[in-house]
Amino acid sequence: MFREMRRNAQQLTENECIDILNNSTSGVLAVAGDDNYPYAVPLSFVYDNGKIYFHCALTGHKTDAIERNEKVSFCVISQDKIYPEEFTALYKSVILFGKAHIIKSNDEKHKAITLLAKKYSPHQTNTDEVVAESFDNFHIVRIDIEHMTGKQAKELMNS
Numbered sequence: 001m002f003r004e005m006r007r008n009a010q011q012l013t014e015n016e017c018i019d020i021l022n023n024s025t026s027g028v029l030a031v032a033g034d035d036n037y038p039y040a041v042p043l044s045f046v047y048d049n050g051k052i053y054f055h056c057a058l059t060g061h062k063t064d065a066i067e068r069n070e071k072v073s074f075c076v077i078s079q080d081k082i083y084p085e086e087f088t089a090l091y092k093s094v095i096l097f098g099k100a101h102i103i104k105s106n107d108e109k110h111k112a113i114t115l116l117a118k119k120y121s122p123h124q125t126n127t128d129e130v131v132a133e134s135f136d137n138f139h140i141v142r143i144d145i146e147h148m149t150g151k152q153a154k155e156l157m158n159s
Contacts, residue, residue: 010154021052055116070100072143092151095151098143109135
C-alpha cells in the first residue's frame with residue numbers, strides 16, 4: 001500500500017526514526033484541506049509508543065480536515081545543513097503516514113497533554129493546574145502510525 005523508498009541505501013532504521021521523533025520539537029502535518037487542496041501546518045508534537053500526539057483548537061482548518069478525512073502524513077526534519085559550494089545538504093528526516101483521531105477519552109487526553117507538557121516545559125511545577133484550567137479548551141489528536149521511513153544524506157552514511 002505504501003511506496004518503498006527509492007534510495008533505500010540512505011534509509012534510516014526504525015530506531016533511528018524513533019530517535020528523531022523523540023528529539024525533534026516540530027514537524028509538519030499534511031491533511032486533505034478545503035476543496036481537496038493539501039494543507040500542511042507546522043506543529044509541536046510528542047511521540048509515544050508508535051503514536052504521535054499534538055494539541056489543536058476545538059475548531060479550525062486542521063480540525064475540520066481531520067474530521068473529514070483521517071488519513072494524514074507527518075514530516076520531521078532533524079538535521080539540515082546546506083553546503084552551497086557543493087550543491088548539497090546534509091539532512092536527516094522522517095516521514096510517516098497514519099490515521100488521525102481526535103481523542104474522546106479524557107484519560108488518554110490527559111496522558112497525552114501531560115507528555116506534551118513534560119517535553120516542552122519539563123521544569124514547570126504547575127503543569128497539572130494549567131492543564132486542569134484549560135482541559136476543555138483544546139483537542140488532542142493521536143496519529144496511529146501505519147508506515148514510517150527515515151532518510152539521510154548519503155554523506156552521513158556510516159558516520
